[in-house]
Amino acid sequence: APAFGQADLTNCERELIHLAGSVQPHGALLVLAEADLRVLQLSGNVARLLGVEPDTLLQRPLAALGGDVAERVAHLQRSADLHEAVALQCRLGPAQRRFDGALHRLSDGALVLELEPAATAPDGVELQDLAPDVLATTLSGALQRFGAAPSVGVLADAVVEVLRHLTGYDRVVVYKFDPDGHGKVIAEARHPRLESLLGHHYPASDIPQRARALYLLNRVRMLVDVDAVQSPLMPATDTPLDMSLCQLRSMSPIHLQYLRNMGVTATLTASLVREGQLWGLIACHHYSPRYLRCTVRAAADLLAEVASTRISAIENYAHAQVALMVRRLEQRLVEATSTEGDWRYALFRNPRTLLQPLDATGAALFCEGEVLTTGEAPSTPELRALLAWVQQQPEQGDAPFACSSVGQANPALASVTPTASGVLAVRLSTNSPDWLIWFRKEQLQSVTWAGDPSKPMVANNPLELSPRRSFAAWSEIVRGTAVPWSTTELALARGIGVALVDIIVQVHAVRLLIAE
Numbered sequence: 001a002p003a004f005g006q007a008d009l010t011n012c013e014r015e016l017i018h019l020a021g022s023v024q025p026h027g028a029l030l031v032l033a034e035a036d037l038r039v040l041q042l043s044g045n046v047a048r049l050l051g052v053e054p055d056t057l058l059q060r061p062l063a064a065l066g067g068d069v070a071e072r073v074a075h076l077q078r079s080a081d082l083h084e085a086v087a088l089q090c091r092l093g094p095a096q097r098r099f100d101g102a103l104h105r106l107s108d109g110a111l112v113l114e115l116e117p118a119a120t121a122p123d124g125v126e127l128q129d130l131a132p133d134v135l136a137t138t139l140s141g142a143l144q145r146f147g148a149a150p151s152v153g154v155l156a157d158a159v160v161e162v163l164r165h166l167t168g169y170d171r172v173v174v175y176k177f178d179p180d181g182h183g184k185v186i187a188e189a190r191h192p193r194l195e196s197l198l199g200h201h202y203p204a205s206d207i208p209q210r211a212r213a214l215y216l217l218n219r220v221r222m223l224v225d226v227d228a229v230q231s232p233l234m235p236a237t238d239t240p241l242d243m244s245l246c247q248l249r250s251m252s253p254i255h256l257q258y259l260r261n262m263g264v265t266a267t268l269t270a271s272l273v274r275e276g277q278l279w280g281l282i283a284c285h286h287y288s289p290r291y292l293r294c295t296v297r298a299a300a301d302l303l304a305e306v307a308s309t310r311i312s313a314i315e316n317y318a319h320a321q322v323a324l325m326v327r328r329l330e331q332r333l334v335e336a337t338s339t340e341g342d343w344r345y346a347l348f349r350n351p352r353t354l355l356q357p358l359d360a361t362g363a364a365l366f367c368e369g370e371v372l373t374t375g376e377a378p379s380t381p382e383l384r385a386l387l388a389w390v391q392q393q394p395e396q397g398d399a400p401f402a403c404s405s406v407g408q409a410n411p412a413l414a415s416v417t418p419t420a421s422g423v424l425a426v427r428l429s430t431n432s433p434d435w436l437i438w439f440r441k442e443q444l445q446s447v448t449w450a451g452d453p454s455k456p457m458v459a460n461n462p463l464e465l466s467p468r469r470s471f472a473a474w475s476e477i478v479r480g481t482a483v484p485w486s487t488t489e490l491a492l493a494r495g496i497g498v499a500l501v502d503i504i505v506q507v508h509a510v511r512l513l514i515a516e
């Protein structure tokens, strides 16, 4: 894997970003020996920020910094589980200057202490702090609003508004991942002069897997100035410092270039996590350097946590609703079968009940040699060819068959791409070729692109990373594909299949009774 800063577009997926070897210059980092809090390694900016030359501090006990810092660290070392960073406040030096700190423990026991001046921001940047009462009011208002949000859309709108109000960034978006890791901007609050990014899609490759794993551990990241000169750690060590949990970690130069190409100077990003997976991000952009005091960052962290919890609740509720829908559908079919005589027409009479729960754009039922369709569907000959192909696919127990790029999986079926790039098929009978198949049309046909894709791309720079290039890349990746079917949708399709098989069996039983 490429070392930090050595990656290019061909291998950036594997860059060792947690071994950055340097910090952003607005804070100082000290690695401390577990036993006696001796300074083992430090960032070169201690001279400027803490007023001590690196050589004077290295190998000396932390107490040499004066103030109460050593006392505070020793206290936390005794009382707290430091597997996650813990905040502390302390005073340093003869002037007893106030510092905000964060402390965590490495796997070998050594401690990492990060310090930022509490009352001043980096040169030329305004300090963004909030009075405790304002913070409290903002937080309680936000908690109430998030808690009352009935849908992910309403929640995401509340999140971007509250976060922009709290942090003052020029743009705040909620970015949601699909099952393949591609992202979409689903909510936005922005300075009125900025162009909107709402509805834009970005390929999964914009955020490498390694970075996603890191963002589960370290939930809020702040980049103060994309052009700031990083402060290296010294001395160099045989095993580089694992900076996974460091708030001051320098960000990957590839990502910094991406931001520069977007015109963005400063960012704050918070993870949205659902059931241990990265569900999305709250991403804040500023067009000049921006620095938030750690209290405000902590508030953003808390809000992201609350939003994450609310997302789970809303989605779980939606899943329960979907299960309820299946049961209602089943009931309705049983009723309609007795009044209309044929469950198939009952099923297809109201397309919404069949398509909406699965977010499908069409469906076809193959039953007793007949084909019924609803919504947008391929032609009958195409449907027969599609069915033949589906039947050849290896069965996976009673799991439905799902594919989100039919034309790529079988080029002979390329003509179904516009209406049926995605198929989700459940078998309705073990002894006859009866199937219910849902379709999803190609994503590109259903995507909104707010920018002007016909504008020429500035692509002479090999590191041309930008949302526009991303959209182009994303378009390439998703060409001929539908939005992938989620595990919930697979479960739902299976549920509907089971219900239908039940009904079919009952109908057959009734027919047999009548025939006797």
Ligand code: BLA
Pocket: 008, 009, 010, 011, 012, 013, 015, 017, 173, 183, 185, 197, 202, 205, 206, 207, 208, 211, 215, 221, 222, 250, 251, 252, 254, 255, 258, 267, 268, 269, 270, 281, 283, 465, 466, 467, 470
């Ligand atoms: C990280 N890329 C990221 C992050 C985002 C994006 C949000 C996380 C940054 C953070 O948490 O602080 C992408 N940012 C976006 C997108 C939007 C945005 C899509 O604002 C849309 C509005 N990036 C690339 C390519 C590579 C790449 C092609 O586009 C690699 C070849 C790398 N992205 C990359 C790396 C990181 C990253 C290495 C990790 C940065 C870090 O934490 O050090």
